[in-house]
Amino acid sequence: xxxxYSGSFTAEKDREFFCDTCGARCTRSINGDLEYGxxxxxxxxxxxxxxGTSDSERRYRPEDINGGESA
Numbered sequence: 001x002x003x004x005y006s007g008s009f010t011a012e013k014d015r016e017f018f019c020d021t022c023g024a025r026c027t028r029s030i031n032g033d034l035e036y037g038x039x040x041x042x043x044x045x046x047x048x049x050x051x052g053t054s055d056s057e058r059r060y061r062p063e064d065i066n067g068g069e070s071a
Contacts, residue, residue, distance in 0.1 A: 019044055022060040 011017050015028040019038055022045075026037035038045035042060035 011025050013027075015030075017026055017028070018024070019026050019035075019042060022039040022042035024037050024039050024042070026035050028035050034046055035044060039060040045060075
């Protein structure tokens with residue numbers, strides 16, 4: 001699966017992780033209330049996040065994920 005992302009595919013910091021649902025590398029806010037990085041339409045993406053211009057085609061599609069494996 002290609003997310004169209006050319007940055008790092010590691011989650012080495014304490015608050016970084018790969019979402020088991022959409023496969024995106026995400027970061028938890030300092031207080032743990034928000035998780036940034038989930039793909040559009042991922043059920044774990046905070047509903048208050050509207051679609052931004054940088055989101056382009058990076059959408060969660062269940063058929064693209066292979067058992068929660070990350071890229």
